[in-house]
Amino acid sequence: MAETTLTHTDQAPRPEGWQGIAADWASDQRAFKNVSWGKAMMWIFLLSDTFIFGCFLLSYMTARISTRVPWPNPSEVFALRIGGSEIPLILIAIMTFVLISSSGTMAMAVNFGYRRDRRKTAILMLLTAALGATFVGMQAFEWTKLITEGVRPWGNPWGAAQFGSSFFMITGFHGTHVTIGVIFLIIIARKVWRGDFDTGRPGFFTSRRGRYENVEIMGLYWHFVDLVWVFIFAFFYLW
Amino acid sequence: MAEATANGLGQHALHATHAQDAATTAVAHAEVHQEHPIKLYLVVWAWLFILSTCSYLVDYFGLHGYLRWSLILIFMMLKAGLIVAVFMHMAWERLAMMYAIILPPILVLVFVTMMVFEADYTLLTRISFFGPGP
Numbered sequence: 001m002a003e004t005t006l007t008h009t010d011q012a013p014r015p016e017g018w019q020g021i022a023a024d025w026a027s028d029q030r031a032f033k034n035v036s037w038g039k040a041m042m043w044i045f046l047l048s049d050t051f052i053f054g055c056f057l058l059s060y061m062t063a064r065i066s067t068r069v070p071w072p073n074p075s076e077v078f079a080l081r082i083g084g085s086e087i088p089l090i091l092i093a094i095m096t097f098v099l100i101s102s103s104g105t106m107a108m109a110v111n112f113g114y115r116r117d118r119r120k121t122a123i124l125m126l127l128t129a130a131l132g133a134t135f136v137g138m139q140a141f142e143w144t145k146l147i148t149e150g151v152r153p154w155g156n157p158w159g160a161a162q163f164g165s166s167f168f169m170i171t172g173f174h175g176t177h178v179t180i181g182v183i184f185l186i187i188i189a190r191k192v193w194r195g196d197f198d199t200g201r202p203g204f205f206t207s208r209r210g211r212y213e214n215v216e217i218m219g220l221y222w223h224f225v226d227l228v229w230v231f232i233f234a235f236f237y238l239w
Numbered sequence: 240m241a242e243a244t245a246n247g248l249g250q251h252a253l254h255a256t257h258a259q260d261a262a263t264t265a266v267a268h269a270e271v272h273q274e275h276p277i278k279l280y281l282v283v284w285a286w287l288f289i290l291s292t293c294s295y296l297v298d299y300f301g302l303h304g305y306l307r308w309s310l311i312l313i314f315m316m317l318k319a320g321l322i323v324a325v326f327m328h329m330a331w332e333r334l335a336m337m338y339a340i341i342l343p344p345i346l347v348l349v350f351v352t353m354m355v356f357e358a359d360y361t362l363l364t365r366i367s368f369f370g371p372g373p
């Protein structure tokens with residue numbers, strides 16, 4: 001009985017467009033029809049994370065608008081001396097390319113995951129993790145460089161004191177996200193490599209069987225980290 | 240008697256599990272697996288590189304004023320759009336999902352507007368109390 005009803009509900013054609021939105025959200029039923037709970041919950045977590053980073057960038061904007069002291073020029077602050085000439089913002093540009101590359105390898109990993117190609121998926125995920133670790137390493141270098149030049153959360157040699165606090169808060173939080181992402185990438189890559197998603201081996205923490213969709217959920221998080229960097233790059237480094 | 244009841248219960252439980260299994264399969268069937276040609280990812284990847292290079296060149300050539308800001312925003316939105324639409328597969332989700340995730344961050348712009356006014360006011364009071372700046 002229950003079987004018939006469920007099958008029937010799932011196979012009925014759903015309305016599209018605005019009517020589709022109203023119909024999907026209306027009444028006591030699941031709102032996201034063709035999305036598993038794992039994926040929907042990751043999206044909702046990412047939405048809340050968007051608000052956190054949104055608030056950081058907002059507070060940075062407020063501080064930068066309201067200060068009477070000129071803002072330090074990021075183009076000069078983040079310049080590197082390579083081969084005798086100052087190249088503006090080069091370190092940040094390289095970090096951006098590293099993170100975008102990692103996003104690409106992650107997208108490939110998700111793709112091969114759904115093709116059930118364990119080897120390629122695991123290798124691409126580990127490559128993603130390596131690129132992410134490179135990014136964090138470069139960020140550590142950047143922090144060290146700025147700290148030795150005298151940047152502190154309460155002041156710096158070039159201008160508005162709020163520069164330091166905004167910088168350490170925003171990039172620090174983003175770097176934390178990348179680090180957590182690298183750790184989880186390695187965990188999921190190990191599961192893929194071992195074939196957990198093929199044999200249905202229960203997870204060590206949740207004791208539930210994973211699916212190859214876990215790779216895509218991991219991918220959502222990783223792409224989000226890249227997405228946040230796009231905004232940080234535009235507003236903090238380029239503006 | 241007791242045995243028979245237990246047996247009946249067992250059968251009932253078995254039936255329930257079976258129904259649940261069927262329901263799970265039905266749901267799993269309804270969930271769309273995102274499988275797209277690899278070429279699509281490579282093209283988007285290449286575009287992300289091009290757009291990043293463009294936004295870096297904005298700084299490298301030292302463009303200023305509204306040209307700089309509009310270029311930065313355009314490249315930023317294009318990159319963000321590509322990542323969300325293709326890499327995060329948002330383009331293939333249902334509208335209910337898209338609007339649930341994409342509308343709320345857009346509302347942050349209201350907050351931005353409020354804080355622009357607030358910050359301008361703070362700057363105004365700072366200038367009138369402490370002078371135009373060092």
